[in-house]
Amino acid sequence: LSESGVPQLVQPMIWDYSVDIDVPGKVQLIEKYRRCGFSKVWFASAFKGATGVNQSLTLIGHHLRNQLEWLQVASRSPADVLEGIALTGWQRYDHFSVLCELLPVAIPSLAVCLQALKNGGYSEKIKENVENLLGMPNLEIDTFMR
Numbered sequence: 001l002s003e004s005g006v007p008q009l010v011q012p013m014i015w016d017y018s019v020d021i022d023v024p025g026k027v028q029l030i031e032k033y034r035r036c037g038f039s040k041v042w043f044a045s046a047f048k049g050a051t052g053v054n055q056s057l058t059l060i061g062h063h064l065r066n067q068l069e070w071l072q073v074a075s076r077s078p079a080d081v082l083e084g085i086a087l088t089g090w091q092r093y094d095h096f097s098v099l100c101e102l103l104p105v106a107i108p109s110l111a112v113c114l115q116a117l118k119n120g121g122y123s124e125k126i127k128e129n130v131e132n133l134l135g136m137p138n139l140e141i142d143t144f145m146r
Helices: 023-035 060-076 103-119 124-134
Strands: 013-015 041-048 082-089
Touching: 013 023, 023 060, 041 060, 041 103, 060 082, 060 103, 082 103, 103 124
Parallel strands: 013 041, 041 082
Antiparallel strands: none
């Protein structure tokens, strides 16, 4: 791979939308990419659309935990390797599936995930900030928003 010249042309993206990312495994994968000549990698997380083909509401806690897992991977990786995080929001699982988790119901999840990534974690203060930004008095993280 390193002899092919590909590492000078592209940057790999590592995708994982789960709440229990194999952090040591991802760090090891990044090291493998670096040994092949890739100087930068991207991570891909999700703020919606990754928990079920017919999901209609967004469970914020799932996506928040996914961001926090990626932050752990980033903190255990070499400082100069991460180019960025693509925060995805899938609308459907494939072209033949119905739409899932439309953007309006996922805006609170997007706000929480962006704030967690921006601040390097999540706290009660960040939750209050998101509530104020969205004009929501009680942001529900671990249950579906009503």
